[in-house]
Amino acid sequence: xxxxxxxxxxxxxxxxxxxxxxxxxxxxxxxxxxxxxxxxxxxxxxxxxxxxxxxxxxxxxxxxxxxxxxxxxxxxxxxxxxxxxxxxxxxxxxxxxxxxxxxxxxxxxxxxxxxxxxxxxxxxxxxxxxxxxxxxxxxxxxxxxxxxxxxxxxxxxxxxxxxxxxxxxxxxxxxxxxxxxxxxxxxxxxxxxxxxxxxxxxxxxxxxxxxxxxx
Amino acid sequence: xxxxxxxxxxxxxxxxxxxxxxxxxxxxxxxxxxxxxxxxxxxxxxxxxxxxxxxxxxxxxxxxxxxxxxxxxxxxxxxxxxxxxxxxxxxxxxxxxxxxxxxxxxxxxxxxxxxxxxxxxxxxxxxxxxxxxxxxxxxxxxxxxxxxxxxxxxxxxxxxxxxxxxxxxxxxxxxxxxxxxxxxxxxxxxxxxxxxxxxxxxxxxxxxxxxxxxxxxxxxxxxxxxxxxxxxxxxxxxxxxxxxxxxxxxxxxxxxxxxxxxxxxxxxxxxxxxxxxxxxxxxxxxxxxxxxxxxxxxxxxxxxxxxxxxxxxxxxxxxxxxxxxxxxxxxxxxxxxxxxxxxxxxxxxxxxxxxxxxxxxxxxxxxx
Numbered sequence: 001x002x003x004x005x006x007x008x009x010x011x012x013x014x015x016x017x018x019x020x021x022x023x024x025x026x027x028x029x030x031x032x033x034x035x036x037x038x039x040x041x042x043x044x045x046x047x048x049x050x051x052x053x054x055x056x057x058x059x060x061x062x063x064x065x066x067x068x069x070x071x072x073x074x075x076x077x078x079x080x081x082x083x084x085x086x087x088x089x090x091x092x093x094x095x096x097x098x099x100x101x102x103x104x105x106x107x108x109x110x111x112x113x114x115x116x117x118x119x120x121x122x123x124x125x126x127x128x129x130x131x132x133x134x135x136x137x138x139x140x141x142x143x144x145x146x147x148x149x150x151x152x153x154x155x156x157x158x159x160x161x162x163x164x165x166x167x168x169x170x171x172x173x174x175x176x177x178x179x180x181x182x183x184x185x186x187x188x189x190x191x192x193x194x195x196x197x198x199x200x201x202x203x204x205x206x207x208x209x210x211x212x213x214x215x
Numbered sequence: 216x217x218x219x220x221x222x223x224x225x226x227x228x229x230x231x232x233x234x235x236x237x238x239x240x241x242x243x244x245x246x247x248x249x250x251x252x253x254x255x256x257x258x259x260x261x262x263x264x265x266x267x268x269x270x271x272x273x274x275x276x277x278x279x280x281x282x283x284x285x286x287x288x289x290x291x292x293x294x295x296x297x298x299x300x301x302x303x304x305x306x307x308x309x310x311x312x313x314x315x316x317x318x319x320x321x322x323x324x325x326x327x328x329x330x331x332x333x334x335x336x337x338x339x340x341x342x343x344x345x346x347x348x349x350x351x352x353x354x355x356x357x358x359x360x361x362x363x364x365x366x367x368x369x370x371x372x373x374x375x376x377x378x379x380x381x382x383x384x385x386x387x388x389x390x391x392x393x394x395x396x397x398x399x400x401x402x403x404x405x406x407x408x409x410x411x412x413x414x415x416x417x418x419x420x421x422x423x424x425x426x427x428x429x430x431x432x433x434x435x436x437x438x439x440x441x442x443x444x445x446x447x448x449x450x451x452x453x454x455x456x457x458x459x460x461x462x463x464x465x466x467x468x469x470x471x472x473x474x475x476x477x478x479x480x481x482x483x484x485x486x487x488x489x490x491x492x493x494x495x496x497x498x499x500x501x502x503x504x505x506x507x508x509x510x511x512x513x514x515x516x517x518x519x520x521x522x523x524x525x526x527x528x529x530x531x532x533x534x535x536x537x538x539x540x541x542x543x544x545x546x547x548x549x550x551x552x553x554x555x556x557x558x559x560x561x562x563x564x565x566x567x568x569x570x571x572x573x574x575x576x577x578x579x580x581x582x583x
Contacts, residue, residue, distance in 0.1 A: 068313055068315065068489075069488070069489025069490050072489065078391075088387070090387055090388065090389040091390065179395075187489045189490055189491055192357055192466070192484055195417070
């Protein structure tokens with residue numbers, strides 16, 4: 001890992017999720033005026049740019065780094081942000097990585113829901129409580145749909161992008177908990193302490209997103 | 216906690232307590248064990264214990280509620296304003312201890328009770344600034360006013376759960392959530408624009424001008440305009456009390472715990488630390504008596520205090536009582552010899568980093 005160099009008071013540290021979102025996020029932030037480029041393939045986890053450090057993280061960890069102030073700002077999906085329960089600012093909806101968190105059952109299932117399998121226990125609990133469904137939550141890590149097909153759970157709460165996985169597995173969306181897109185998240189103190197740098201980035205990102213949204 | 220950290224903690228505690236005392240804030244001590252109370256604002260986050268009679272107790276999770284009870288039982292008739300300070304440990308039942316957010320931590324703070332004037336608000340801000348200066352922390356104070364957001368929402372005719380949800384979205388500066396809620400509640404485009412503007416009302420003194428423009432443009436009622444006027448008065452009085460401090464910051468989109476705070480709220484951000492080192496605000500005690508105060512977290516402060524605090528006097532080893540008196544009279548720390556074996560004492564001094572011995576008025580170097 002590159003050693004952390006001396007930093008100026010307005011140095012920015014950004015928390016970005018590794019993988020495909022990282023490329024989209026870097027190019028968007030570069031268009032918004034930050035001096036970022038796509039780092040060469042390497043095993044480095046921390047990338048240094050002039051006045052900006054990028055931390056490459058698993059997306060569940062982005063809200064943690066930003067909330068605790070290790071990173072000043074970051075980019076993360078609204079689904080992960082809600083699940084984290086972290087109190088960070090989310091001033092820009094970046095409108096990429098769109099998906100929705102849904103309640104899913106086997107086609108035609110009508111029985112009572114006693115158990116719900118999910119990767120999102122907090123969001124699922126909030127939803128079930130609001131709906132008055134006294135179901136148990138089973139925390140799972142992947143291929144959540146199988147829980148509904150095998151009887152491990154009566155329903156699952158999971159992300160849906162196009163719905164093709166559901167159709168291929170004889171499943172259907174019963175309800176939508178919320179729609180999710182990537183968000184710019186900012187630490188509460190950093191937005192104030194480094195507002196000279198962050199505010200222009202926020203303004204520029206809003207403009208870029210608004211342009212991308214026009215037909 | 217080990218000696219260097221302990222010394223720094225005690226030093227901070229003493230400096231803050233002395234600073235609060237010099238402004239007329241008298242100290243009180245409150246019990247760490249309280250009866251659990253479901254109406255306590257931090258009840259869900261407090262550690263619970265059960266005593267031998269089956270009574271549920273809670274470990275102290277914040278000071279203000281207990282201070283309010285103390286005032287009601289011991290000082291029901293004042294004299295007001297009542298100025299009190301406190302310090303002690305608090306416990307929160309967080310899942311785990313995190314960076315800068317511990318399950319067990321130490322807070323020192325003050326309460327100014329019984330008055331509700333701009334002068335009282337300005338005094339607390341100035342005292343917060345003085346306390347930060349006292350321990351050598353460079354920080355910026357930021358003022359919020361949750362009632363301003365509430366007034367704008369009220370003027371827009373929003374009530375009940377929709378109002379609660381919008382408060383939360385605005386406090387998170389989440390334009391996307393404001394849009395989603397506005398669509399769901401059928402809020403007009405003009406009002407939605409106003410709510411968006413609230414999320415951008417942060418920065419320097421120009422925020423108050425922007426808030427005024429916003430309030431006029433959206434036809435805001437008396438509550439919103441009164442809030443801005445109040446903040447202007449407080450800011451002017453603060454600058455008069457504390458002319459050399461950094462300009463105040465404002466964030467009129469702050470609305471966390473808007474049902475609890477009855478006036479301004481404030482916090483301090485120290486350079487280089489992405490977590491506030493101080494927080495406070497104006498509230499009402501049970502029964503309606505006005506109160507306001509702030510608390511400082513010692514663990515976070517310790518991370519940003521000026522280097523060289525506390526000043527550490529040289530430690531020497533005294534071979535007799537007059538040597539110890541001589542060294543202590545000179546402001547040094549003197550340890551006493553526990554044996555006549557000079558070789559053992561010399562070896563101890565080398566390990567301990569002590570460079571001088573003293574006998575009577577005579578100084579001896581420790582052999583290298």
